[in-house]
Amino acid sequence: MSTQARGLEALVDARKGEYGGGSTRVVAVTSGKGGVGKSTLSANIAYILARHGFRVGIMDADIGLANLDVMFNVRAEKNILHVLKGEASFEEIVLPLEENLWLIPGESGDEILKFSDATIVSRFFDEMEVLENLDFLIVDTGAGIGDTIQMFLKAADDVVVVTVPDPAAITDAYAMIKVISKIKERVLMVVNQVKNAKEGQKIFDTIRKVAAENIEAPLELTLLGTVRNDSYVSRSVKQRVLLCKELGNIGVAGDIEAIAVQLGEKKERKMLDEERESGIGNFFKKLLGQF
Template sequence: MSTQARGLEALVGSGAPKGGGTRVVAITSGKGGVGKSTISANIAYVLAREGFKVGIMDADIGLANLDVMFNVRADRNILHVLKGEATFEEIVTRIEPNLWLIPGESGDEILKFSDATIVSRFLDEAESLESLDFLIVDTGAGIGDTIQMFLRAADDVVVVTVPDPAAITDAYAMIKVVSKIKEEIGLVVNQVKSAKEGQKIFDTIEKVARGNIGGDLKLTLLGTIRSDAYVARSVKQRVLVCKELANIAPAGDIEAVASRLGEKKERKMLDGRKERGIGNFFKRLLGQF
């Protein structure tokens, strides 16, 4: 392992993950503006608070903004690592105990790198993140090829939608595309008036999916998140709902979603199965570029 990689390991913390390897969860949406990044950031925070070591990666190519949401300054990002202009140690930022941000790139230059030496060094450093229990990947919206690459490389895919008819249609389109590469997809319905409304939307999407996609697709409702004006304010104020506004309904709803993800990982650990790991994720990802 390189000296730089050892420095990163010291930053994140060495030792075995809590749940037997890093589980990569990609959070995506068919349409923009559904609260995907807010949900990603808060899920990562809750999992870290529950004792998991969590990394969150901004993969919203074209609109990387997690550094803004966490109210930290990120002068360099993952593109600089691929260019050899920075190390992982220099770009990984500690946000909270057990929580680290891996800043993304706001352009598509990341797709151009295939130099074997650069990729090898990149993967060597990435292996030092294996002590993470979760890597939450906040992807862009839509069904573009780049987004599909991240979804294909991830262990879990979570689709976020809202009660807007266009968003529901786009969520179904996303599910249809993802069903070709994943047998299990999680759905989160955001900004609902009640859990009953969210369940009804899920039932509608599941019925259409069952009738048109078929196969072995398992669509799971990970949770519904109620609407609250304070959530929009929290984004503008750059604070995490589940940290600063823990008493409002959406915070509890997001905590429930995070807990389900944590329970799923722990069940796998109890079954004696190990995650493929973060190094494997980057290998799958870079192998597609």
């Protein structure tokens, strides 16, 4: 670890009590390839968690393709990069979406990671108290195994890999899991756009078997849930409405709700990697410390 990184870590540790410590669970949602419904799932999971009473922030970290503001039908004038530059406060960029739900507009991870000196980070934490009471921060990352995406995954408490039945997507999901296994001992999976739960389970079992045979690092791979294919999903995206809000009574919305409920229950029982320190401050400490 560099001297600068150690200085950053000491700064954050010293100020831990000021920003609320480790109550927030940071969940990064990622995929091996684009077009698997990752952002749609992130948005709807965040909405359901909020509806169940959790205080949820959702951060757009899909580099170059940030679109959560479009999905929530809001306009983000500034983002997290403006906070790091001192051009805005967290309070100015955080957009309230629903009761208990806030959007944190993101920016290219490459740009964010340019702002890592102690003075900037100190100011960053001064502004961050508006987020200190969150129960969850859902981070919608980009697709693929690029270095910047790996930084977000490493900094998160939990990683959810999304795939679909397409053979190329399955291959890319396995490649993603193999990379993640070098930085995480636990990976959660969602198989999206399946005909039924049986198909999703079969795909997961295949990936888990290949992983067990080829990945040497200790890895606990868990199926968080499966989501049925439904034309209403793409329709809701085009209409800029949340599926689980507008059509909460259809089957696919029930599938997504079951996934969100699992995350909520695991947090309440402290079953998700409970031995590790979590929290908003710790997430940004690890993210900004990777230089």
